Amino acid sequence: MSPPIGLDRTTKTLKEMPGPSTLSNLIEFFWKDGFSRVHEIQLEHSKKYGKIFKSRFGPQLVVSIADRDLVAQVLRSESAAPQRGNMDSWKEYRDLRGRSTGLISAEGEDWLRMRSVLRQLVMRPRDVAVFSDDVNAVVDDLIKRIHVLRSQESDGVTVHNVNDLFFNYAMEAVAAILYECRLGCLENDVPQETQNYISALHLMFSSFKTTMYAGAIPKWLRTIIPKPWEEFCHSWDGLFKFSLIHVNKRLTDIKAQLERGEEVKGGVLTHMLVTKQISLEDIYANVTEMLLAGVDTTSFTLSWATYIGLVKETLRFFPVLPGNGRVTQDDLILGGYFIPKGTQLALCHYSTSLDDENFVDALDFRPDRWLRKDASDHVDNFGSIPFGYGIRSCIGKRIAELEMHLLLTRLIQKFHISVSPFTDDVKAKTHGLLCPGAPINLQFTDREI
Ligand code: HEM
Helix, strand or coil: CCCCCCCCCCCECHHHCCCCCHHHHHHHHHHCCHHHHHHHHHHHHHHHHCCEEEEEECCEEEEEECCHHHHHHHHHCCCCCCECCCCHHHHHHHHHHCCCCCCCCCCHHHHHHHHHHHHHHHCCHHHHHCCHHHHHHHHHHHHHHHHHHHHCCCCCCEECCHHHHHHHHHHHHHHHHHCCCCCCCCCCCCCHHHHHHHHHHHHHHHCHHHHHHCCCCCHHHHCCCCHHHHHHHHHHHHHHHHHHHHHHHHHHHHHHHHHCCCCCCCCHHHHHHHHCCCCHHHHHHHHHHHHHHHHHHHHHHHHHHHHHCCHHHHHHHCCCCCCEEEECCCCEEECCEEECCCCEEEECHHHHHCCCCCCCCCCCCCHHHHCCCCCCCCCCCCCCCCCCCHHHCCCCHHHHHHHHHHHHHHHHHHEEEEECCCCCCCCEEEECEEEECCCCCEEEEECCC
């Protein structure tokens, strides 16, 4: 094999790379609850050790990159099927239950095959524009819900903890697109089936730290500490069960339509079921993983956006995924270091987003920095890539943008939105994703028309 470009005598080895010791990492994460401050630790470490540093989490070595140009170098040199990180625990669950992997957990050829089918359905703006009416119907319901909630308050304008509301909105909207049905998340009484799903989703995020960040708990430890693995399986059971109900229901409807000789029309799910480009098990797995990826991400962004401002700047300030992963598929020279094939990289998007070198006055919230002066003006910046970049980037980006833009436009047209005096200064915390660390309570006052 040929040596990586740039390899010479000045190239340093991983051994020479700075970084926190294994012990200080252990103390930081397990004693000082670093799991809820992953984004802050990322900033602290990049200031202390520089823009490329190494950390150890048990047996797992991670090279963190907090430099915009190095992030660009990694993502631009990706292979045809990039790998984000170790998904063994996800795969193990699926093998145990005889289920398939979906886009998040699949690798290699398997991933490529599913991604090429799904990207044709949801990646282009004009493909998702057809869902506007469905999403607008959900926006109507959300506005009704705001009326109900604020009428229950003594001041008649406050809605407490808007994230609950936006969570229900995001779930209803993404299900309207993926499952082609309504779930009732914005009704006064949320159906039991949907409530069960929401509990499974919450359980999934609270078991995130053990399954994702700390790496899968070693199997031999499970007999001594069985709870994390049991909870992990239990939450996946709940998530899959919900998808099975909705996918099977649509399948039964389609069969009945075909038997009656009717033309079958529909959206993403119908297309997948009718064309059979991917198997039924693959469909279950993908809608499950897309629903998982599509609810909290969008709702956290909406919460911040109504709290402080607009979408692009909100995502720079509060990237839902404060760091992302890539496993190198070739030897690389990065920032003067030799990085062997198979190394786990952590791309420190939170640090690059708040770095003055990448954004003038990075700690100021300035949505206008994203305005283009003319068509040739490129405001793209590798410092802030909240949906990732390249072939393995977020497949739901256009869906998320559609949901957020339609909702924010309608809310701003209808209401003056202000922060309620019940809201303290809300800091971000990491809970799997970067989320508001306290409830955001808002006042929705009708605009004069
Ligand atoms: C504000 C909203 C959202 C943000 C900020 C976001 C962000 C991200 C990021 C950073 C990634 C990793 C990209 C990479 O590794 O390069 C990702 C992956 C993914 N997202 Fe999103 N996401 C959002 C909403 C959604 C929605 C609504 C859906 C589904 C409808 C979705 C489905 C997925 C899936 C399936 C993947 C894995 C893709 C793959 O590995 O091929 N996301 N997202």
